[in-house]
Each structure stands twice: as structure tokens, then as C-alpha cells.
Amino acid sequence: MNYKYQLNKEYKVFKDFLLNIKSYFNANENTIHKARNELKTIDNKEVATVVKSFRIPNIVNQIAYSFFRDSKAKKSYEYSLKIGDFTPTPIGYIEFYRLGLLKESYFISEKFDYDFTIREPLLDSNFHDKKEVFRAFSRFTLELHNKNIFHDDYSPGNILIKKIESDYIFKIVDINRMKFFEFNQDQRAQNFSKLWASDEILTIMATEYKKHYQCDDKFVEQVLFFSNKNKKIKNLKKRLKGQEVND
Numbered sequence: 312m313n314y315k316y317q318l319n320k321e322y323k324v325f326k327d328f329l330l331n332i333k334s335y336f337n338a339n340e341n342t343i344h345k346a347r348n349e350l351k352t353i354d355n356k357e358v359a360t361v362v363k364s365f366r367i368p369n370i371v372n373q374i375a376y377s378f379f380r381d382s383k384a385k386k387s388y389e390y391s392l393k394i395g396d397f398t399p400t401p402i403g404y405i406e407f408y409r410l411g412l413l414k415e416s417y418f419i420s421e422k423f424d425y426d427f428t429i430r431e432p433l434l435d436s437n438f439h440d441k442k443e444v445f446r447a448f449s450r451f452t453l454e455l456h457n458k459n460i461f462h463d464d465y466s467p468g469n470i471l472i473k474k475i476e477s478d479y480i481f482k483i484v485d486i487n488r489m490k491f492f493e494f495n496q497d498q499r500a501q502n503f504s505k506l507w508a509s510d511e512i513l514t515i516m517a518t519e520y521k522k523h524y525q526c527d528d529k530f531v532e533q534v535l536f537f538s539n540k541n542k543k544i545k546n547l548k549k550r551l552k553g554q555e556v557n558d
Contacts (some may be wrong), residue, residue: 312414316405317388325419328355329403332417336362352422359422360402363387364415373412382406383487384416390489391420394460398483399423399471423482426474430467433508442515444472447479449519452502455483456494456524463488466505496526500533504541513538 318329328335335353339362344350349364365383368376376382381389384404391401400421407415429448432441448470455462462469462483473480492498499520503513517534524530549555 313408314405315408316403317385318403319392319401322402324356325402329405329419332362332405332419333407333415336364336417359424360419361399361422363418363420365417367414370412373414376413377408377411382413382416384418386487386489387418390486393491394458394483394486394489397455397458397460397481398486423471424473425471425482427472428468429470429472429506433467433506433512444479445512445515446519448472448481449516450523451479451481452516453520453523456499456502459491459493461490461492461494461498461502462486463490464505465502467507496530497533497537499524499526500530501537503534504537506538507542508538510535510538 314330316329318326335355336351339351339353341352342349343352343361347366351362351364353360353362363384367373382404384406388401388404391398398420402419402421404416404418406413429444432438432444435441438444452465464485465483469483469485471482471484473482494502500517503516506513508516513534514531517531520534521530
């Protein structure tokens with residue numbers, strides 16, 4: 312089986328780990344997420360890492376990723392380098408090919424020791440100091456937008472938070488679906504829609520955002536509009552599938 316890889320120049324000692332990642336991954340039982348893809352925490356060279364194993368793509372995507380598009384592992388690595396401190400430090404990625412087609416791929420980053428995701432304060436009405444978390448998150452989102460960074464899956468599980476004294480540090484993950492462009496006001500408002508937050512919470516976020524970004528008075532209204540539109544679309548799809556809907 313052939314392979315392609317890139318390794319962060321700051322992590323040259325990880326080359327053996329990267330080239331033999333399938334063995335390390337299969338021998339490790341520290342799974343932290345398993346759905347379409349699987350994530351495990353693996354320590355190497357006294358560094359805690361998160362290794363993401365991407366699901367083997369179907370035959371159409373095997374051809375596409377082999378000849379026409381970058382793989383998700385490669386995009387995760389390159390986007391991590393591009394956006395810097397907004398995401399956990401990338402270590403490398405590797406792709407394995409059989410008969411010229413992409414089969415398995417892995418992305419490795421340093422583990423970020425977060426305290427919670429944005430999901431917890433969104434769902435827990437008793438979460439301590441949650442309004443300040445939302446305001447800090449809004450300022451972080453503005454930083455992303457001002458750097459022309461659009462996370463196309465800006466959902467609760469992909470936003471990690473660590474509290475340091477009275478401050479909050481944010482990191483975004485699952486970043487293989489990213490776009491880079493100069494935002495207009497609609498696009499800034501729309502990027503809040505996948506949080507599935509209440510109108511009350513979104514109003515706190517949007518109001519804080521407005522304090523630091525020059526926009527018109529309709530911004531809060533726009534944030535609520537895009538959020539409710541997303542909820543209606545997702546709930547309609549669930550009804551068509553006979554699934555339970557969420558408010």
C-alpha cells in the first residue's frame with residue numbers, strides 16, 4: 312500500500328508515529344468520538360495527541376480524492392496551519408492508497424485540554440457565568456470573521472472552551488469544511504445559525520458582536536432569522552424521515 316503524508320516541521324520526531332499510525336491507532340482504546348469518523352487520544356513522545364481516522368470513502372469519492380480533490384485529512388492539516396491559534400496545533404496527516412485510490416487517511420493534532428464545549432452553557436440553564444461565556448464566544452467569532460475564516464460546520468460540538476482565571480480560550484475543530492472570504496453582514500449573521508441556540512441566547516451573542524463590529528441595527532434580527540430558518544429546514548427533514556424534532 313502506497314502513502315502520502317505531510318509532517319509539521321516542528322514535530323520531526325513524530326515521523327515514525329505518523330508512518331505507523333495504523334498500528335498505533337488500532338492498538339489504542341482511548342476513543343473519544345466514533346460516528347462516521349473515529350477520534351482517539353494517543354500519547355507519543357510525552358505529547359498528548361488526538362488522532363482522527365476518516366471513514367473509508369465510497370468508490371466515487373475514492374476517485375475524487377485521489378485525482379480531483381484534496382482529502383479531508385489533508386484539508387484538516389492545511390487549514391489548521393492556515394488559521395493558526397484558532398485550532399489545536401496540527402502535527403501531520405497521512406493518506407494510504409491501494410491500486411491508486413485513496414483508502415484510509417488520518418489527521419493528527421496536539422490535544423487541547425478544554426473544560427467544556429459551547430454545548431454545555433447552551434443547554435444547561437444553571438451553567439455558571441454562561442452569559443459571559445456567550446459574550447466571549449461572540450468576540451471569538453468576530454475574530455474569525457475579521458480574519459475571513461468561515462467554519463462551515465460551526466456547531467456546538469466543534470467549539471472547545473478552556474477557562475483560565477476570568478478569561479475563556481476557544482478552539483475550533485472538525486475544520487476540513489472551511490471557507491475563506493471577506494464577509495458581508497448577512498454572512499456574519501448566518502454563521503451563528505448552526506448553534507441551535509434559543510432566541511434569548513442568540514440575542515446576547517449578537518448584541519455583544521454589534522458592540523465590536525460596525526453594522527446596522529438589523530444585525531440581531533438577521534441572526535435570529537437565519538437561526539430559525541435553519542431550525543425549520545432541519546426539523547422538516549426530520550419530519551419527512553419520521554424522526555422527533557427539536558425546538
